[in-house]
């Protein structure tokens with residue numbers, strides 16, 4: 001059950017480092033890793049593969065019936081599948097990133113994937129799970145003992161995403177990122193930490209320093225013996241030097 005699984009909830013905008021930092025932290029702790037964005041991306045991919053339009057919410061719902069989704073929670077063996085197809089890489093393509101917000105805006109889809117996320121965690125045999133996305137600290141696991149908002153300046157986030165998409169013009173990557181941030185923030189506020197959420201700003205931190213900052217937050221909560229809802233006020237951590 002979820003009560004026996006220690007949940008670390010990590011939210012943040014695109015390019016903040018959620019996936020890589022959460023996966024590395026999960027590895028270091030022997031925890032599972034759940035990339036919730038992959039479900040939205042996989043459904044967007046499924047719709048595009050059937051020549052659908054993710055901005056047509058009624059149309060998207062028509063595709064849900066045969067959306068056979070599976071994801072690995074193993075940080076050392078991460079994969080995403082739709083039916084028998086491995087879509088781990090395909091769902092990260094720019095065309096999917098452009099289309100995913102249309103899926104994310106559909107409330108019934110959010111409710112059903114959130115139920116899936118909670119079931120995946122409840123069924124896990126791992127001692128803990130790092131769950132990353134946009135609404136984990138506020139909607140999916142608001143009682144998680146550790147709730148972190150991971151962010152970085154828009155420029156740094158765009159730089160990091162551009163480094164991954166070398167073939168793309170950096171300014172178009174930055175534009176796409178801010179468009180998606182704007183669309184995502186109409187669904188859930190993931191740019192300001194809710195009460196009890198620790199803000200980790202990685203603008204001036206490298207990847208290892210960011211992982212350590214997250215591990216420090218987890219360690220402090222565990223040392224305090226907390227297992228349920230965390231404190232009442234958001235705290236903030238930033239670093240100096242890349």
Ligand SMILES: Nc1ncnc2c1ncn2[C@@H]1O[C@H](COP(=O)(O)OP(=O)(O)O)[C@@H](O)[C@H]1O
Nearest residue numbers: 014015016017018019020160202205206207210
């Ligand atoms: N603090 C950091 N310093 C430098 N590079 C980072 C940092 N955090 C993440 N990255 C890199 O930036 C890119 C985007 O990170 P990712 O985890 O995909 O972000 P998100 O999941 O929030 O979109 C990846 O190549 C990742 O290795």
Ligand SMILES: Nc1ccn([C@@H]2O[C@H](COP(=O)(O)OP(=O)(O)O)[C@@H](O)[C@H]2O)c(=O)n1
Nearest residue numbers: 013014015036037040100101104133134135
């Ligand atoms: N918990 C979540 C996770 C992702 N999403 C949506 O899915 C998209 C892709 O999420 P992601 O985490 O894979 O995206 P990146 O931040 O990694 O670029 C986001 O832009 C949101 O539109 C969401 O609405 N809720």
